[in-house]
Amino acid sequence: MTVDARVRWATFDCFGTLVDWRHGIATGAELLFPGRGAELLDVYNRHEPQVQREFPAMRYRDVLTEALRRTAGEAGLDLLEDDARVLAVSIPFWPVFPDTRLALADLRAAGWRIALLTNCDRDVIGETQRRLAVAVDAVVTAEDVGSYKPHHNHFHRFADSFGATRDNWVHVAQSYFHDIRPAHELGIPRVWINRLAEPDDPSIADAVLPDLTELVQAVEQVHRADRLNTEGVR
Incomplete structure (x- = not known):
């Protein structure tokens, strides 16, 4: 497929990068088990990737x-069956980060198309997009590809569907495990939004930011540097 150099794609992981996933999980747990939300979030973080695998x-x-059932079980808490779906019910209302809408709007104004490569279902991301309040040009979900990141299927589906290559594509994500590492393995230019100041090796990212405040500058810089490097190799 021929790449149109005029089309530039910025792809995003949604939950954790644009939407405050941790707040959503902790708040749901807190509703059921007051005073235990933060503690249960840490336990939940271990179980969700295992369920996805x-x-x-x-x-x-x-x-x-x-994952919530397993979390409650590990913590020795009695989770009522009707309560087990609190996260599934509340996810459309999880808040976006304060820097999300302006960063996405500025990126579109700079000429970038926006896509979401997300570990959720079509109906979930459809409900979540209204909270972003910025137009999204494409979405690839776990439901579409039959797997969850860090499996490479999201990235392959996006590339095959839209002719995206490293020449016109930058991936932006908070999760080192789900996104930055697989993007590195595939050679996709990438910006790590390290909101949690995690100690993972930053050298596999092309740029590291603490939030989305300087996103446009970072995406533009990564894109230019990668194109220069690619042209220099040819």
Whole structure:
């Protein structure tokens, strides 16, 4: 497929990068078990990737529910069956980060198309997009590809569908495990939004930011540098 150099794509992980996933999980847990939200968030963080590995075709709302069941079980808490879906029900209302809407709007104004490569279902991301309040040009979900990142299927589907290559594509994400590492493995230019000041090796990212405040400058710089490097190799 021929790449149109005039089309530049910035792809994003949604939850954790644009939407405050941690707040959503902790708040849901706090509703059920007051005073335990932050503690249960840390436990949940271990269980969700395991559920996704075990059941790659499971709908994300069901992943949320199963991971919460396992979290409560590990913590020795009695989780009522009707309460187990609190995360699946509340996810459309999880808040975007304060810097999200302006960063996306500025990126579009700079001529970038925006896509979401997300570990959720089509209906979930459809409901979530209204909170972004900025137009999105394309979406690839776990439901579309039958697997969850860090599997490479999201990236392959996007590249195949839109002719994206490293010449016109920068991926932006908070999750080192789900996004930055696989983007590095595939040679996709990448910006790590290290909101949590995590200690992972920053050298596999092309740029590292603490939030989205300077996103446009970072994406433009990564794109220019990668094109220069690519042209220099030819």
